[in-house]
Amino acid sequence: MKNSLRLGALMLGTTLLLSGCATSVSAEPATDQGPATELRLGYFDNVTHAAALVGLQNGFFEDALGDTTLSTQIFSAGQSAVEALSAGAIDAAYIGPSPAVNTFVQSGGQSAVIVAGAASGGAALVVRDGIDTPADLAGTTIATPQLGNTQDVALRSWLGDEGYETSTIGGGDVTVSPGDNAQTLTLFQSGKIDGAWLPEPWVSRLVLEGGGHVLVNEADLWDNGDFPTTVLLVRKAFLEEHPDTVSALLQGHVTAVDWLTQNPADAAATINTKLKADTGKALTDDVLTRALTEVKFNVDPLASTFPVSLAEAVKAGLGKDGDLDGLFNVALLNAVLVKHAEEPVSAGGLGTE
Known part of the structure; x- marks a missing residue:
């Protein structure tokens, strides 16, 4: 259900x-x-x-x-x-x-x-331990704030550049799961998702309260950050x-x-x-x-x-x-x-x- x-x-x-x-x-x-x-x-x-x-x-x-x-x-x-x-x-x-x-x-x-x-x-992809390179993302579930929002687009675009297929209705090489940021933190802390591409302060909360680490800082993808x-x-x-x-x-x-x-x-x-x-x-x-x-x-x-x-x-x-x-x-x-x-x-x- x-x-x-x-x-x-x-x-x-x-x-x-x-x-x-x-x-x-x-x-x-x-x-x-x-x-x-x-x-x-x-x-x-x-x-x-x-x-x-x-x-x-x-x-x-x-x-x-x-x-x-x-x-x-x-x-x-x-x-x-x-x-x-x-x-x-x-x-x-x-x-x-x-x-x-x-x-x-x-x-x-x-x-x-x-x-x-x-x-x-102030936006980044935070992931759990064990994910250290883009290659480690195959089969994972990554959250974003909402389907079509700025971080959702950034994640899907970056995943595409890394050779992954995603879907707007779930599934794909990496499952992108849009949802409320507070719920995302809870899901990450409980190990039910593998990471999230979020804005601040949620990036810092996933790192400091969820034990995650930054795999991609979006600033690194743009000229002069x-x-x-x-x-x-x-x-x-x-x-x-x-x-x-x-x-x-x-x-x-x-x-x-x-x-x-x-x-x-x-x-x-x-x-x-x-x-x-x-x-x-x-x-x-x-x-x-x-x-x-x-x-x-x-x-x-x-x-x-x-x-x-x-x-x-x-x-x-x-x-x-x-x-x-x-x-x-x-x-x-x-x-x-x-x-x-x-x-x-x-x-x-x-x-x-």
């Missing part, structure tokens, strides 16, 4: 993913309606989403938004967040590159746009209707990222306070310390890497090839950066800057 339920869930997830989490979007541009009365923001309780955690904990978003009410929703993986955004249940989300690209391509560029980067690095882990995605219609509100959100976002880079000694405590408020439990000092050494916080979305992310998703059978022109709108971000006396970022030829 459990296998049947898992298979059904995976088939449903694949259907949603490959259909692009369709929603009705209009090709007609919306008009500026002034500041929104409410902004609904999605984020994850991950260290890679520290800009959201710090921005909320320190009140940076609320200060910047003024009279606009801020409401939040917590997600555990990207595809769930993009489904909520595509359905109009939220207006903006901190999210990984793959779901952001997927919704943009599937909607013909009408669903959402990336307005800023948030974090890079720079790859986006988290970006800030906004519904296209919301951006067109409420540019002033998005600009205010970006003001809070830039303030949060600047605070993280300028206050490393205080960052861990602030992140942990928000994590405890959200989940009821803080991370241990050693887990959080290790996790923060693996993540870089920067508002640059590293736009030039996104064609690579799309190609990897297509190769893994988890995305549709398409035009990325218009994926980025960093003009409002760059206006905020000018006020902060910081260098503008590039859209990589894929949008407005």
Whole structure:
């Protein structure tokens, strides 16, 4: 019964993913309606989403938004967040590159746009003792946060490069098992899975609490070790209707990222306070310390890497090839950066800057 339920869930997830989490979007541009009365923001309780955690904990978003009410929703993986955004249940989300690209391509560029980067690095494949090379992975079961999310795509792409076949409905040379990160830790500790490709702090938790070791640090697969882990995605219609509100959100976002880079000694405590408020439990000092050494916080979305992310998703059978022109709108971000006396970022030829 459990296998049947898992298979059904995976088939449903694949259907949603490959259909692009369709929603009705209009090709007609919306008009500026002034500041929104409410902004609904999605984020994850991950260290890679520290800009959201710090921005909320320190009140940076609320200060910047003024009279606009801020409401939040917590997600555990990207595809769930993009489904909520595509359905109009939220207006903006901190999210990984793959779901952001997927919704943009599937909607013909009408669903959402990336307005800023948030974090890079902080993702890895952690495995149990006895797995020391890629060749040792044959017949193993490796977890990811969710079918089609950024780490799921990265794992499947890397496995393909190593000569392994995988399937979106289970099976293959290596079984990829998407699931909740907390459950993944429990399964790893009990020996029921052999490893996982996850973002921080789950990488550090599997290493320090699960006795695992890093087989692949994703940073080693990218030039200069720079790859986006988290970006800030906004519904296209919301951006067109409420540019002033998005600009205010970006003001809070830039303030949060600047605070993280300028206050490393205080960052861990602030992140942990928000994590405890959200989940009821803080991370241990050693887990959080290790996790923060693996993540870089920067508002640059590293736009030039996104064609690579799309190609990897297509190769893994988890995305549709398409035009990325218009994926980025960093003009409002760059206006905020000018006020902060910081260098503008590039859209990589894929949008407005």
